Amino acid sequence: MNAPIIDPLQGDFPEVIEEYLEHGVMKCIAFNRRGTLLAAGCSDGSCIIWDFETRGIAMELRDKDCVAAITSVCWSKFGHRILVSAADKSLTLWDVVKGEKITRTTLQQTPLQARLHPGSSTPSICLACPLSSAPMIVDLNTGSTAVLPVSLSDTSNGVTPPSRNKFSDGSAPFTPTAACFNKYGDLVYVGNSKGEILIVDHKNIKVRGVVPVSGGAVIKNIVFSRNGQYLLTNSNDRTIRIYENLLPLKDGLNALNESNNTSDELDGIEKLKAIGSKCLALFREFQDSITKMHWKAPCFSGDGEWVVGGSASKGEHKIYIWDRAGHLVKILEGPKEALIDLAWHPVHPIVVSVSLIGLVYIWAKDYTENWSAFAPDFKELEENEEYVEREDEFDLMPETEKVKESDVNEDDEVDIVTVEKDSAFSDSDVSEEEICFLPAAPCPDVPEQQDKCVGSSSKLVDSNHSGSPFSEEAGQNGHAINHASSPVEAMDNSAAEDTGGTHLKRRRKPSEKGLELQAEKVRKPIKKLKPSGKSSKMKNKSMVEQETSICVSEDDVNDDYH
Template identity: 30%
Template sequence: MNLSLQDPFAVAKEYPESLANALQYGHCVTFQFSHKGDYLASGLSDGSVVIYDLASRGSVIAHLHKHAHIRPITSVSWSVCGRYLLTTAQDWHCKLWDLSLVNSPNHDSAVIRSIIVDGPIWSASINPSNEFQFTASLFEDQAIFVDWSDPLPQNYRISRLESKPLEEHADSDANSSTKSVTLVTAFTHNGRYVFSGTNKGWINVFDTQSLQMVHSMRLTTSNIKNLVMSPNGRKLAVNSSDRIIRQISLPDLVNQQNPDSWEFDVEHKYQDVVNRLQWNSVCFNHNGEFLVASTFGTQSSQDLYIWETSMGSLIKILEGSSEELLEVKWNYSRCMIGSNGLEYGTIYLWSVDFPQKWSALAPDFVEIDDNIEYEEKEDEFDIIDDDILNKRRLEEEDSYVDILTPENHDARGFDTSLRSFIIPINYERPIV
């Protein structure tokens, strides 16, 4: 009933405008929305993971603390189906959780895969096309590609192997005593390629089938902090420590099979030339038309900045948080932006205000702000012949109204026929 009262054109708004909710359950250090947007996984500083149900306004439905990590969580990543959750932490462990078992009597077996790597982990992400494959960037070491389709995981290194001409142009690299280390990785939307960013400003592209580098380019001389790809695979946002966010237009990585023909053009550069703001994290919306970023260590660190990507102009500053914001993520299905605080670990959620429209139930219903004087029609209370009434009833009965078949797409173009995994809830077992 309440969903029917919402204005369908209000749902089509592409970016949030006001702070709607704040979630507090432990100290959140990292979080991620599920692909369907129904759940939010929060990694805590004590090594456990909390899962919120966004359909019920952020109620906690699971707390993954048994067989969890013993150090703070560094990243959480959902599978596309929503059933599996990858967690990494500073204890050098990577764990894959089967969420169908977290609230069952045999919840102790929820961790179905686990691996120890060679150091603390910066971040990790699941392959969109295979939930049993993921990449992880390690502290002061090369990134790894893990395939644990079998219980015995296969661990592969994905290191940077530039050609000789590229090394000749990198004079600073040749004279530097520090080695090139991968800091962040990101899969393409089809899982065919992996983009990696290094501490020397290189963007390297690897083929997930051969694990060979197929393309490389140097974008800056600073550390690359974030690599975020739009869901449609057309844009790439690169956040580096030189205080500049670069928006790159990607070629058609699916049809252009020759990596030598790829061209990565920088469309826009987002920076604050006055205050010289440092950016913590960036994220695209569902169609890549908007980009949001959180700031670092300034008076504006409690705000989120939203740009329009076609022209590169700042259109909105989201306010309302009471602490510096770290990561920022976009919930595509619910048009919601989330960010976690540094001091208290609170998760702040900005969303769109949905005004109720009674005209959505009846097209002839007119909404008025003030009372108006009603004027009676001339034939409003005239006696109508029964034959005419029966004829009108028959005409109305001929028109078929389907109230059972759901729509295939909503007002924002999302496919509503796709079903994601629903985490079972045990109401008799308390969440601790």
């Protein structure tokens, strides 16, 4: 997106609620890498995968051992696996295509958030942020955990062991902390309760740098942009901060080692802060200077040009959108329901939000028809106008005034095979097959309903006392045969079945003239007349035709009329 040439009043961001998804009580959401699938964790322990193109359910992942609410869902890089954390302290890794559980691990604390390692297509290592303990690296294959440091001291390794003493501001030692991998997963960025960003080497469990946050408030959320160039933090001082990543996207750990060698003259915390200043630089700050509200689930847009955050106030569903320069461009107001989670589509200007009652709202751009974009001389009219044509408007153009032919060389070959690389997915491995859609399996009919239909049809066949092969075939197909020697008897049989409470077919309502003739026949039965000439023969013939064509009982008349 080229931001300088965009109309500031028509930005590439969502504006209205386009649709909503409903299935149980959903708690958290996550898009896959292409935005074609949306995973939602529910309060009953299941994980629903929506096909975002058709807005239908593609798969349901349900573990009989998990009945607690889902706290977070995370896709692997190429969509082959999904990691689900639940309130029963469990972490479950799923195979998306097969719909099978790969492994399940139980922690000591409830994980509020869990993220798979982004550097592998089939990762078995994840980062978990428990409720009341420090973030940890979890090996899903073995179940082993490694606790990451959350604070600093003047010791040689720069790590303080966990302590149960309260901090100077009276907060608990393990206020829920936030942590995330960088783009390729070689470093972990941890936001602690002292208002510091720790850059941790998770393989050696060692702090390599620290970045103090102004204000020193508790950091509640920390997340990288999709391209890895910017880092977002949400602090308890009601401010969202954007930091620019100064490290290279690849081999960031090696760059930290070089910075460590150049800062040998410093020692302890000062050395870590000096290294941290070479890793992150404050770029922008976002806050509501009037209401001073807290923010919920802030994140970047897919291209990193926009920053979005939900209001954490109860009873309102508001979403604030800023551009990266710091200007508030849009406030989306939804229903009177609190917002609990938020996600921006990786490719399109679409925001998906989760309400407190478990509905998922899809916010999209409100596109208006602009026909002049296709024809510059097109003029839109507010109302019909009489058109007066010019005198020479439809005259034939002479050969000399015809438009010159195009200079395009028709012999040039056009390449329709080569696929241009999308900048948003520049790190894609061509050899790796990415899961974009799930195969749709046809749902068979429930056997119980089939047996019920066959049983009811067989009863109808038995009630008609039919022994012919056509009756048996009709009973198997769920149809009943009325055996009658004439159409009048067939109508009587259908009327009798209707009075019995079972409507086999839809009855057609007779016309007004038909009702009059039927009522007249009931009141005055037709008498046979002696033939007294040609006119009397014609009269008797017409009356007999009426008698044979309209021979319906009074009960049928009343039944059809009412």
